[in-house]
Amino acid sequence: MILPAKHDMKFLDLPVVKSAEGVVRLPGSKSISNRILLLAALANGVTHIRNLLASDDTARMLDALQTLGVTIVQIDGSDYRVQGIGGQLPLRFPVNEADLFLGNAGTVFRPLTAVLALAQGRYRLSGTSRMHERPIGDLVDALRQVGADITYLGEEGFPPLQIQPARIRISAITVKGDVSSQFLTGLLMALPLFVPVEGETPAITVTGELISRPYIELTIALMGRFGVHVEHEGWRHFALPGGQRYCSPGEIFVEGDASSASYFLAAGVVGTGPVRVEGIGHGSLQGDIRFAEALEKMGACIRRGYDWIEAGAPESGDLRAIDLDCNHIPDAAMTLAVVALFAKGTTTLRNIASWRVKETDRLAAMARELRKFGAVVEEGPDFLRVTPPPDGNLAAHAIVDTYDDHRMAMCFSLASLGVPLRINDPGCVTKTFPDYFEKFAAIVRA
Ligand SMILES: O=C(O)C1=C[C@@H](OP(=O)(O)O)[C@@H](O)[C@H](O)C1
Numbered sequence: 426m427i428l429p430a431k432h433d434m435k436f437l438d439l440p441v442v443k444s445a446e447g448v449v450r451l452p453g454s455k456s457i458s459n460r461i462l463l464l465a466a467l468a469n470g471v472t473h474i475r476n477l478l479a480s481d482d483t484a485r486m487l488d489a490l491q492t493l494g495v496t497i498v499q500i501d502g503s504d505y506r507v508q509g510i511g512g513q514l515p516l517r518f519p520v521n522e523a524d525l526f527l528g529n530a531g532t533v534f535r536p537l538t539a540v541l542a543l544a545q546g547r548y549r550l551s552g553t554s555r556m557h558e559r560p561i562g563d564l565v566d567a568l569r570q571v572g573a574d575i576t577y578l579g580e581e582g583f584p585p586l587q588i589q590p591a592r593i594r595i596s597a598i599t600v601k602g603d604v605s606s607q608f609l610t611g612l613l614m615a616l617p618l619f620v621p622v623e624g625e626t627p628a629i630t631v632t633g634e635l636i637s638r639p640y641i642e643l644t645i646a647l648m649g650r651f652g653v654h655v656e657h658e659g660w661r662h663f664a665l666p667g668g669q670r671y672c673s674p675g676e677i678f679v680e681g682d683a684s685s686a687s688y689f690l691a692a693g694v695v696g697t698g699p700v701r702v703e704g705i706g707h708g709s710l711q712g713d714i715r716f717a718e719a720l721e722k723m724g725a726c727i728r729r730g731y732d733w734i735e736a737g738a739p740e741s742g743d744l745r746a747i748d749l750d751c752n753h754i755p756d757a758a759m760t761l762a763v764v765a766l767f768a769k770g771t772t773t774l775r776n777i778a779s780w781r782v783k784e785t786d787r788l789a790a791m792a793r794e795l796r797k798f799g800a801v802v803e804e805g806p807d808f809l810r811v812t813p814p815p816d817g818n819l820a821a822h823a824i825v826d827t828y829d830d831h832r833m834a835m836c837f838s839l840a841s842l843g844v845p846l847r848i849n850d851p852g853c854v855t856k857t858f859p860d861y862f863e864k865f866a867a868i869v870r871a
Pocket residue numbers: 455456457531532604605606607610636637640755756779
């Protein structure tokens with residue numbers, strides 16, 4: 426019996442479990458929830474959002490928008506009604522001076538910085554101490570090109586930030602794409618907020634590699650649902666022709682979280698299965714849906730429908746190690762690192778340098794914790810190589826540190842399909858999945 430993780434629990438002891446089987450209804454996607462909340466706030470009209478994720482990251486977006494004077498009403502459970510402020514340009518929120526605490530939510534901090542830089546108010550944006558170590562300089566540099574008045578209140582290049590009213594002009598914006606795609610997401614979401622100027626089209630050019638591209642596809646797809654169509658050439662040059670504005674789609678449903686799905690799918694593969702997740706499938710917008718393909722490469726049995734995915738152990742019985750470029754699935758790739766403990770051979774996850782600037786330095790943290798299970802781990806600047814212990818005998822009773830990183834806690838719960846372990850600070854899962862351990866307990870069998 427696994428006890429649910431309460432916010433203040435110091436640790437959670439997970440007994441060894443033999444198998445995982447069952448059906449999990451996924452919580453709403455974090456990336457979609459926060460994008461839709463912001464788009465609904467900026468749109469003309471009322472948006473009824475269904476299946477919004479309830480978690481710390483979405484609470485930060487809800488709080489921030491309400492502090493800015495946006496009317497948001499919780500109708501029932503995960504259903505919300507947002508009264509958009511769209512209409513006049515330049516953009517003005519009802520509250521033009523505020524201190525906003527944005528936690529450690531990248532999907533709140535980066536897009537809100539871009540939008541508020543154009544909003545003609547005085548705003549101070551801060552977050553957790555870790556958020557103040559996560560870079561934002563590339564986004565601030567890009568916004569300064571259009572005249573935004575942004576000051577670093579701490580270290581240059583990092584939050585907290587002070588934003589002041591400024592004369593914003595339309596000009597071609599250049600942004601670096603190799604640290605976080607959230608900078609480009611923020612700029613794209615802000616494009617319809619430029620006051621139209623005859624003959625000028627707001628446009629963005631990305632320099633350097635564009636990482637985590639599926640999140641840009643998600644941004645563009647959701648902007649489309651709010652009536653704004655971004656043109657792009659080769660994922661380098663993005664433009665918004667014709668003075669388009671956001672307008673509410675009326676009602677919008679948040680599909681299940683594909684990154685959260687990865688833990689259950691992996692449990693199905695490591696623990697005989699099948700485990701079915703409901704809420705994502707063929708029709709999904711999220712890039713992390715492709716995690717299932719990585720499991721297939723390892724030999725897993727995967728079945729998919731429009732709104733579900735099911736995962737089971739390989740027919741041969743053995744999971745194969747893989748060598749994979751994971752740039753397109755940066756969050757779900759962490760789950761692969763723990764699945765690698767159960768595979769035959771050495772698994773290499775490549776092109777994941779962005780792990781270093783997320784909730785923690787995930788490359789260092791993952792390497793350190795995997796070694797506690799007896800794995801041989803090589804931590805490169807942008808890759809991780811994991812070789813399980815000989816004969817697959819994982820070290821029992823490891824005490825896993827989670828570094829205030831929800832994904833560290835969720836990933837390592839999978840190790841209980843081999844050995845008993847302790848997870849420190851399990852409550853950190855509230856960032857995206859408050860009842861994760863209850864859902865995990867419901868599918869595992871002793
Ligand atoms: O835009 C988004 O919703 C996200 C983009 C990704 O970040 P990076 O672009 O920094 O890789 C991802 O890791 C994060 O959890 C959510």
